[in-house]
Amino acid sequence: MALDAIQNFQQLVETALENHCTISEVVLEYEMESTEKSRVELLEQMLGNWRVMKNSVLEGMAKQEATMGGLVKGSASIVEAAIAAKRISEDRLSKTVLRALAVAELNASMGLIVAAPTAGSCGILPAVLVTAQEEKNYPDDKIVMSLFTAAGIGLVLAKNASIAGAEGGCQAECGSAASMAAGALTELAGGTVNQVAEAVALSLKNVLGLTCDPVGGLVEVPCIKRNSFLAVNAIVASDLALAGIRSVIPVDEVIGAMKETGELMPLALKETAQGGLAATPTGKVIGKKLQEETFEK
Ligand code: SF4
Numbered sequence: 119m120a121l122d123a124i125q126n127f128q129q130l131v132e133t134a135l136e137n138h139c140t141i142s143e144v145v146l147e148y149e150m151e152s153t154e155k156s157r158v159e160l161l162e163q164m165l166g167n168w169r170v171m172k173n174s175v176l177e178g179m180a181k182q183e184a185t186m187g188g189l190v191k192g193s194a195s196i197v198e199a200a201i202a203a204k205r206i207s208e209d210r211l212s213k214t215v216l217r218a219l220a221v222a223e224l225n226a227s228m229g230l231i232v233a234a235p236t237a238g239s240c241g242i243l244p245a246v247l248v249t250a251q252e253e254k255n256y257p258d259d260k261i262v263m264s265l266f267t268a269a270g271i272g273l274v275l276a277k278n279a280s281i282a283g284a285e286g287g288c289q290a291e292c293g294s295a296a297s298m299a300a301g302a303l304t305e306l307a308g309g310t311v312n313q314v315a316e317a318v319a320l321s322l323k324n325v326l327g328l329t330c331d332p333v334g335g336l337v338e339v340p341c342i343k344r345n346s347f348l349a350v351n352a353i354v355a356s357d358l359a360l361a362g363i364r365s366v367i368p369v370d371e372v373i374g375a376m377k378e379t380g381e382l383m384p385l386a387l388k389e390t391a392q393g394g395l396a397a398t399p400t401g402k403v404i405g406k407k408l409q410e411e412t413f414e415k
Pocket residue numbers: 238239282283284287288289291292329330331332336337338339340341344389
């Protein structure tokens with residue numbers, strides 16, 4: 119298949135339909151052309167990423183120490199204990215939630231994670247895919263292919279909008295991660311190419327306007343818990359798409375709306391720690407304390 123560049127989502131969908139293949143195949147082919155690496159090399163590389171993702175879930179779950187800034191400690195263990203005590207149900211949502219918390223907290227403790235698409239949003243994709251694998255017994259090679267779908271979605275988002283909180287707010291970071299996870303999960307579950315596109319659109323629509331307002335400028339509050347909420351967002355979007363629900367606004371137009379929303383967002387809400395939760399009375403106190411501790415060191 120000839121593909122000079124992936125420009126937008128419609129192009130991804132059309133190329134897949136013309137070639138009677140999945141979006142992951144289109145993205146893998148594109149990667150082979152643009153990196154001049156072989157299929158085997160790229161699959162190996164992605165398998166390496168998948169192993170790091172799985173390990174980050176395990177490491178994050180086992181971690182008991184507080185994060186670097188000291189704002190969050192053992193949130194995955196807290197949820198795990200609540201499940202064990204049957205205070206909350208043990209279903210795929212609660213498992214996804216605790217895995218997203220685990221990986222995001224590991225990131226805030228300088229552990230090894232895969233930025234997908236960024237470090238701040240690193241918990242969403244592993245949480246969704248590890249839980250899907252546990253539930254449906256998907257082999258690693260199928261998950262690896264779904265990661266190419268996620269990569270293609272990230273590429274389209276980066277090209278046509280943004281994947282950086284400093285540029286587009288958290289809609290661009292955790293929002294993009296959730297769309298990547300929604301699309302990957304939909305393909306993994308046997309959804310059609312068009313259903314993958316719908317999952318991306320549905321997921322992204324629900325996060326438009328999400329601000330980037332990290333307390334004290336650290337990727338801890340609200341980032342860690344936000345990973346868990348947006349992992350669930352991804353699952354809901356995928357379920358809706360697989361059920362046959364369609365987004366009234368086409369996916370590329372939703373991506374365009376995300377870009378425009380990011381441009382309209384004031385700087386105070388784009389990772390500057392000057393607005394939103396960072397500017398609340400508590401957020402300011404924490405920010406000041408963190409600053410003083412930094413100067414004392
Ligand atoms: S709030 Fe900002 S720093 Fe935190 S995850 Fe979202 S985009 Fe990243």
